[in-house]
Amino acid sequence: GLPERVTIYEVGPRDGLQNEKAVVPVAAKAEFVARLVRAGLRTVETTSFVHPKWVPQLADAEELLAVLPREPGVRYPVLVPNERGLDRALAHGVTEIAVFGAATETFARRNLNRTVDESLAMFAPVVARARAEGLWVRAYVSMACGDPWEGDVPIEQVVSVATRMMDLGCSQLCLGDTIGVGTPGQVTALIEALGAAGVAPSDLGVHFHDTYGQALANTLAALRAGVTTVDASTGGIGGCPYAESATGNLPTEDLVWMLDGLGVETGADLSELVATSTWMASVLGRPSPSRVVQALAKE
Numbered sequence: 001g002l003p004e005r006v007t008i009y010e011v012g013p014r015d016g017l018q019n020e021k022a023v024v025p026v027a028a029k030a031e032f033v034a035r036l037v038r039a040g041l042r043t044v045e046t047t048s049f050v051h052p053k054w055v056p057q058l059a060d061a062e063e064l065l066a067v068l069p070r071e072p073g074v075r076y077p078v079l080v081p082n083e084r085g086l087d088r089a090l091a092h093g094v095t096e097i098a099v100f101g102a103a104t105e106t107f108a109r110r111n112l113n114r115t116v117d118e119s120l121a122m123f124a125p126v127v128a129r130a131r132a133e134g135l136w137v138r139a140y141v142s143m144a145c146g147d148p149w150e151g152d153v154p155i156e157q158v159v160s161v162a163t164r165m166m167d168l169g170c171s172q173l174c175l176g177d178t179i180g181v182g183t184p185g186q187v188t189a190l191i192e193a194l195g196a197a198g199v200a201p202s203d204l205g206v207h208f209h210d211t212y213g214q215a216l217a218n219t220l221a222a223l224r225a226g227v228t229t230v231d232a233s234t235g236g237i238g239g240c241p242y243a244e245s246a247t248g249n250l251p252t253e254d255l256v257w258m259l260d261g262l263g264v265e266t267g268a269d270l271s272e273l274v275a276t277s278t279w280m281a282s283v284l285g286r287p288s289p290s291r292v293v294q295a296l297a298k299e
């Protein structure tokens, strides 16, 4: 069966804009987030409190939060890798954070300058302090369906990092197919293995990049396996500067088109999303890769 309702976890302002060559002005970022909220999205990952030299595109996190109007009932999570990032986030009134680990040693090293063990040791005090302050904490596990340097990633390896991150006290585990190589059978097997290890589908989010055009099929497989939180980026922007083979996320419009057709509630207004990504495409100077945006923008 399928859930009656799906929570869309929008990542366009963070995953999308972290990967743009040009730095988008703060005012445009704030407008992007505000328009996504007006389109009915209730969780919008807004920015990252990472090292500004590692991701210059999001070095304006403080400025953005200072000007961003925040609506009641909307969650605005931010990425936080370490205690320095948590200090910055707390100073700006953040109430939801995401730490981000990797299923592979190569990506942990490239993305966090740490081994997998060292990155878990870096997250432990962040999660403990955040939970003590009453924050909601998501834990990403990247390269959950394959790694550009290591190839196939054994399910047990993903499950091991995932359970270790949940044991730190995280509220939600998000499976990241960073480079978009996963296929639906793999997704189902991964969700079943996590369930057997004590991480229920209701505690999961899925984060599919669409490099191989599998994101929507993978999402449907995850929904059938009991997942109800799905990541997507309006216009399908996204990628990871530390994994060049990563392309954009599942476009939010493609997700909403499918879920509207299935009669699954999301609260999102498709035409508002298309108007938003069409506007964002003009800011970025290139068209959205989303097929749904291309089809609807012509109407």
Ligand code: HMG
Pocket: 015, 018, 048, 049, 050, 051, 052, 054, 055, 079, 081, 082, 084, 085, 086, 088, 100, 111, 112, 113, 140, 141, 142, 143, 175, 176, 177, 178, 179, 207, 209, 239, 240, 241, 242
């Ligand atoms: P490091 O170089 O090992 O840092 O980087 P360090 O701990 O050695 O600290 C060095 C200096 O940086 C210190 O300053 C710190 O204070 C400062 P000093 O004492 O020398 O003057 N520093 C900071 N400054 C501001 N904010 C901070 C911060 N941290 C340290 N937060 C680090 C380690 C984790 C910081 C670095 O590797 C980093 O920032 N990485 C982030 C990479 C990133 O953002 N990648 C993209 C997001 S992940 C993704 O896209 C995947 C996802 O979408 C899921 C999927 O698709 O799979 C989530």
Ligand code: MG
Pocket: 015, 176, 178, 207, 209, 238, 239, 240
């Ligand atoms: Mg991503």
